[in-house]
Amino acid sequence: DKQIFSGIQPTSIPHLGNYFGAIKQWVDMQNSLSKDQDTRPMIISIVDLHAITLPKDPRILNDYIYKCAATLVSCGIDPERNILYQQSQVAYHGQLSWILGCKVTMPQLGRMHQFKFKSDGLAEVPLGLYTYPVLQAADILLYRATHVPVGEDQLQHLELCRTIADKFNNTYSTNYFPSPIPLQGEFTRLKSLRDPSKKMSKSDADSNSRIELVDPPEIIEKKIKKAVTDSERLISYKPDKRPGLSTLIDLECAVTGQLPEEVAERCMLQAIDKSEYKKHVSKLLIEHLAPIQAKYKKLINDKKLLDDILDDGAKKANKIAEKNFHDICKIIGSR
Ligand code: AQP
Structure with missing residues (x-):
């Protein structure tokens, strides 16, 4: 059976990168899953234990867990059809992480780009930052997930997860x-x-580096206006030479489904300059996000409903996790 698992850290409100790189895929998958008999409900975890690998004020973490849940539901994740839950409410993640940590080496973890990037310049590097990919492997393997939708930045972690799974399977001939x-x-x-x-x-x-899904229209306009481009006046798509401007074209394409070359050609034909183009992109984003923001406004004020959604998700996740963890303990020789 196919089991899809994915996670998101409640480190802030999800942004357009999270949305186009991950959340939108989850929604599309959910909508095609209902037609696929061999697929179990998709599992989506708000990974709060990962979010504390770097210092996080408890009130802020708590707030972001709600905001993250509300954003996901507003984007179209249906908590009835999927399992949407908070990682720390399933204790088996931490327990499996320990077992898997015994199947990975320090050099393997030291090679992770995210670790190098996030630990760079820190006077004291928390152990959790280093073992982050082991907990991530536990998240995935606890549910025996077969498919993990991720952005490119997470591919290396997923590769390590596969290595850990192989190592476990080989060690215990399973x-x-x-x-x-x-x-x-x-x-x-x-x-x-x-x-x-x-x-x-x-x-x-x-915060001007990202557009959060709940940014109001005037903030979206301001952030796009401030977006770094270059000194050329007109529009062309050259990710290597004009990376800033090309990101704006990427955004238009993500919203409309057009090809970047088509967008660039249209802009050239109409002699659209950068400042006009920025206004155009802002308008597209504001329109695209409006229905998500309308749902979010209602949901974020209904803490009771958000608690119910997360508690219900945790119940469903715990049921699977408990059985699997019990099986894993037997495989390693525990009782
Ligand atoms: N810029 C991005 N473009 C495309 N996809 C992205 N993702 C993150 N940034 C981009 C994808 O979003 C999913 C959830 O990410 P995450 O919250 O688990 O953590 P992350 O990858 O570390 O994302 P952030 O926004 O950079 O969070 P922080 O700053 O807290 O570490 C993942 O599938 C990721 O690939």
Whole structure:
């Protein structure tokens, strides 16, 4: 059977990178899944334990868990048809993480790009930042997931998860863990609006670098206006030479489904300049996000409903996790 698993960190409100790189895929999959008999409900975890690998104020973390849940539901994730839950409400994640940590080496973890990037310049590097991919492997393998929709930035972690699954299976002469395969949409890496050499990220200190899904229209306009481009006046799509401007074209394409070359050609024919083009992209984004924002406004004020959604999801997730963890303990020789 096919089991899809994916996660998102409640480190801030999801942004357009999370949306086009992951959340939109989840919604599309959910809508095609109902027709696919061999697929179990998709599991989506709000990974709060991952979110504390770097310091996080407890009130802020709590707030973002609700905001993340409300955003996902507003984007179209149906908590009835999927399992939407908060990672720390299923204790088996941490327990399996320990077992899997015994199947991975320090050099393997030290090679992870995310670890190198996030630990760079820190006076003290938390162990959790280093073992992050082991907990991520536990998230995935706990549900014996076969397919993991992720953005390009997470591919290396998923590869390590496959290595860990193989190692476990070989050690215990079993095929208990499937080798989960990444599912990638067409739109896998959205760049920062302030520095296109970086990806758009929730934890970037400069909030102008990302557009959050609930940013009001005037903020979207302001952020697009401030987006770094270059000194050429007209529009062309050249991700290497004009990365900032090309990111804006990527955004238009993500919303409309057009090809970047088509967009660039139209702009050239109409002699549209950068400032006009920015206004056009802002308008498209504002229109695209309006229905999501309308749902979000209602949902975010209904804490009781959000609690019910997350509690119900945790119940369903725990049921699967408990059985699987019990089987895993037997495989390793525990009682
Ligand atoms: N810029 C991006 N473009 C495309 N996809 C992206 N994703 C993240 N950034 C981009 C995808 O979103 C999913 C959820 O990401 P996450 O919350 O687990 O953490 P992340 O990948 O580390 O994303 P952020 O926004 O950069 O969060 P912080 O700053 O907290 O680390 C993943 O599938 C990811 O690929």
